[in-house]
Amino acid sequence: MPIEANGKVFETDEEGYLANINEWEPAVAEAMAKEDDLELTDEHWDIINFLREYYEEYQIAPAVRVLTKAVGKKLGKEKGNSKYLYGLFPYGPGKQACRYAGLPKPTGCV
Amino acid sequence: MSDVKKFMYLNRRAPYGTIYAWESLEVVLIGAAFDQEVSLMFVDDGVFQLVKGSDTSESDMKNFTPTYRTLGDYGVRHMYVDKASLEARGLTQDDLIEVAWEDWETEEEVDNIVEILDSKEIAKKLEESDVVFSF
Numbered sequence: 001m002p003i004e005a006n007g008k009v010f011e012t013d014e015e016g017y018l019a020n021i022n023e024w025e026p027a028v029a030e031a032m033a034k035e036d037d038l039e040l041t042d043e044h045w046d047i048i049n050f051l052r053e054y055y056e057e058y059q060i061a062p063a064v065r066v067l068t069k070a071v072g073k074k075l076g077k078e079k080g081n082s083k084y085l086y087g088l089f090p091y092g093p094g095k096q097a098c099r100y101a102g103l104p105k106p107t108g109c110v
Numbered sequence: 111m112s113d114v115k116k117f118m119y120l121n122r123r124a125p126y127g128t129i130y131a132w133e134s135l136e137v138v139l140i141g142a143a144f145d146q147e148v149s150l151m152f153v154d155d156g157v158f159q160l161v162k163g164s165d166t167s168e169s170d171m172k173n174f175t176p177t178y179r180t181l182g183d184y185g186v187r188h189m190y191v192d193k194a195s196l197e198a199r200g201l202t203q204d205d206l207i208e209v210a211w212e213d214w215e216t217e218e219e220v221d222n223i224v225e226i227l228d229s230k231e232i233a234k235k236l237e238e239s240d241v242v243f244s245f
Binding site for chain 2: 054057058059060062063066069070072073107
């Protein structure tokens, strides 16, 4: 289902991931979060921005295990665990945060 | 753990033009999430998979060469390159990407896990593997 944000319509795949990563803008994440009844805080944005940087560098969405470790390294040990990440993204940090960040679904994620 | 199997992913084809290299990489990314000891080997045109500075903008394929650089984060410890294949294509280690590995707990680090081996060493590594996947 396409998603509307910032007065524009963005195509998504059948699972709600953005069809074209290059079209992404912060309003897309806000609109997706609103559909999930979630308000994005600075802590959410830290993860979303991290994912976008990771994708920019490596051209894939990281596995949750890799994300968890990398977040711990970059944003502090207390944030590098699945409890913290699931607290922010209850549908799963891999799937939900990647979707908000405009990334494709992580490889190996079912 | 002694029952962790040694998996070797043997890559013999050029990265773009066929789906083999990408498929191999995807299997590695998924497989490395489990407790396996994962190594990669690049032989014949497979060595082109690690050549840096690739540009796929005029093809229909995504440039996934940067993705190899995160394999250390996925727990891949060894990436072996066949010396003869490299030399036959006029390439040296300087032409290849570097892949760092780090143990997040112990902070043990390896700057580059890409290693060039002669054919004898290549054969030995293959022999030591429990499972070899050929792409």
